[in-house]
Amino acid sequence: MIRFASLASGSKGNCLVAESGRTRVLLDCGLSPRETERRLARLGLVPADVAAILVTHEHDDHLGSAFAFAARHSIELRLTHGTLRAAQASGRFDPAALVRPIESRDPIAIGDLQVLPYTVPHDALEPVQFAFSDGALCLGVLTDIGTPTAHVVQVLSGCEALVLECNHELDLLLNGDYPRWLKERIAGPLGHLDNGAAAELLGAIDRSRLRHVIAAHLSQQNNRPDLARRALAKVLGCNEEEISVATQEDGFGWRELR
Numbered sequence: 001m002i003r004f005a006s007l008a009s010g011s012k013g014n015c016l017v018a019e020s021g022r023t024r025v026l027l028d029c030g031l032s033p034r035e036t037e038r039r040l041a042r043l044g045l046v047p048a049d050v051a052a053i054l055v056t057h058e059h060d061d062h063l064g065s066a067f068a069f070a071a072r073h074s075i076e077l078r079l080t081h082g083t084l085r086a087a088q089a090s091g092r093f094d095p096a097a098l099v100r101p102i103e104s105r106d107p108i109a110i111g112d113l114q115v116l117p118y119t120v121p122h123d124a125l126e127p128v129q130f131a132f133s134d135g136a137l138c139l140g141v142l143t144d145i146g147t148p149t150a151h152v153v154q155v156l157s158g159c160e161a162l163v164l165e166c167n168h169e170l171d172l173l174l175n176g177d178y179p180r181w182l183k184e185r186i187a188g189p190l191g192h193l194d195n196g197a198a199a200e201l202l203g204a205i206d207r208s209r210l211r212h213v214i215a216a217h218l219s220q221q222n223n224r225p226d227l228a229r230r231a232l233a234k235v236l237g238c239n240e241e242e243i244s245v246a247t248q249e250d251g252f253g254w255r256e257l258r
Contacts (some may be wrong), residue, residue: 082126
């Protein structure tokens with residue numbers, strides 16, 4: 001069985017929990033330590049329940065308090081060599097944290113969880129995303145990617161659950177108030193997926209075992225939950241209400257794969 005939930009999802013901070021057996025890991029730690037503790041408690045967890053923190057890349061809404069939280073609670077921190085170098089350069093590094101670098105495409109085992117990092121195009125030094133398995137079931141997580149690749153499609157094909165970036169609606173972004181350089185960054189090949197691109201990616205993967213689809217990392221300025229749901233539901237041929245949305249304030253509650 002795999003169980004998963006989100007503490008927060010969006011540009012102000014991201015954090016997801018994945019669990020199998022007696023093993024729980026955090027994916028990203030973009031909230032403050034105190035807020036992370038508070039939202040873990042909301043899920044019935046305490047920091048001592050967490051075996052490791054995995055970090056996708058060095059942007060603040062993902063790396064955030066990872067080093068501080070790991071050091072405070074003696075939790076192992078796993079991230080790529082590039083993300084570690086970026087953290088050291090930015091001043092986020094804490095030598096008190098137990099850091100174990102990972103290779104960007106090599107599977108790792110953390111207790112009862114099998115973890116597969118996979119590379120993605122994004123404007124960071126060595127960004128990855130992650131898929132989680134108990135040996136039979138798979139949870140795929142994909143946020144912060146500018147352009148889908150064949151490798152991404154391969155990794156996510158056959159997953160039972162998918163947390164998928166739907167960052168913006170392209171028209172809202174282009175006609176919004178952001179400066180031109182920021183619009184170009186977000187919509188560029190190393191930026192973020194818009195609803196249409198997320199739907200195209202969903203349509204490209206093997207969905208034969210897919211049970212849960214959750215739209216994530218929605219921009220509060222350039223997207224709306226109904227637009228994200230509509231785009232994904234069209235691909236799946238389901239009602240829009242069947243698509244869940246991870247929010248900045250609440251993330252989403254526990255989901256189970258059995």
